[in-house]
Amino acid sequence: MHNVVFVLGPPGSGKGTICAKIQENLGYVHLSAGDLLRAERQREGSEFGALIEQHIRNGSIVPVEITCALLENAMNNSGDAKGFLVDGFPRNEDNLQGWNKQMTGKALIQFVLFLSCPVPICIQRCLNRGQGRTDDNEESLKKRVETYNHQTFPIIEHFEKNGLVREVKSERSVEEIYADVVEVFNQTAKV
Ligand SMILES: Nc1ncnc2c1ncn2[C@@H]1O[C@H](COP(=O)(O)OP(=O)(O)O)[C@@H](O)[C@H]1O
Ligand SMILES: Nc1ccn([C@H]2C[C@H](O)[C@@H](COP(=O)(O)OP(=O)(O)O)O2)c(=O)n1
Ligand SMILES: [Mg+2]
Numbered sequence: 001m002h003n004v005v006f007v008l009g010p011p012g013s014g015k016g017t018i019c020a021k022i023q024e025n026l027g028y029v030h031l032s033a034g035d036l037l038r039a040e041r042q043r044e045g046s047e048f049g050a051l052i053e054q055h056i057r058n059g060s061i062v063p064v065e066i067t068c069a070l071l072e073n074a075m076n077n078s079g080d081a082k083g084f085l086v087d088g089f090p091r092n093e094d095n096l097q098g099w100n101k102q103m104t105g106k107a108l109i110q111f112v113l114f115l116s117c118p119v120p121i122c123i124q125r126c127l128n129r130g131q132g133r134t135d136d137n138e139e140s141l142k143k144r145v146e147t148y149n150h151q152t153f154p155i156i157e158h159f160e161k162n163g164l165v166r167e168v169k170s171e172r173s174v175e176e177i178y179a180d181v182v183e184v185f186n187q188t189a190k191v
Pocket of ligand 1: 009010011012013014015016017018125126128129130170171172173174177
């Protein structure tokens with residue numbers, strides 16, 4: 001059984017940054033759904049490259065069959081991790097249902113780390129990110145924020161109803177955020 005912490009929040013809220021620190025210090029393995037999709041897009045011979053690029057630019061969500069298969073493969077290939085940080089997933093109802101269908105009995109959701117941050121700050125961070133991403137531009141960001149508000153936030157609310165959400169405000173320094181994140185892991189991660 002894989003232990004899983006979902007990490008959600010608007011684009012630019014700092015999910016990748018905080019996950020890297022958790023991986024380094026707490027021994028969880030960081031799996032970014034976006035990074036896995038970008039790698040699949042680049043993989044020679046992938047039949048999904050064009051479809052993935054289309055969704056990424058458009059700020060829409062890739063069908064779960066693709067994303068969940070990438071996540072499950074990555075978990076199975078990571079050896080004996082004490083847990084996985086699944087960053088940027090599930091982002092919509094399709095993601096959630098596909099995960100439940102494919103991973104029930106194989107993964108245990110420990111909690112959902114929700115990095116909350118005002119959208120204008122998130123947009124500014126993405127525009128300054130400097131990773132050359134095809135979706136860190138004003139037009140794609142507008143669509144990504146819309147997708148977040150209409151599709152991802154309801155998923156966070158769903159987990160909230162189940163008592164699984166741990167919110168950490170991320171309009172602060174990485175050090176301040178991380179200190180609260182460690183508290184959350186100390187309180188709730190059963191390892
Ligand atoms: N707490 C923070 N304060 C200021 N900038 C941050 C903070 N956390 C992350 N960043 C920067 O914001 C950008 C987006 O961060 P990232 O971790 O990639 O977010 P996400 O994965 O949620 O999109 C990056 O350039 C990162 O260096
Ligand atoms: N579960 C996911 C995660 C990401 N994607 C696609 C669509 C997203 O806008 C892009 C980028 O996701 P990523 O998590 O890397 O973006 P942020 O870190 O939130 O800025 O990838 C997806 O289709 N399904
Ligand atoms: Mg990210």
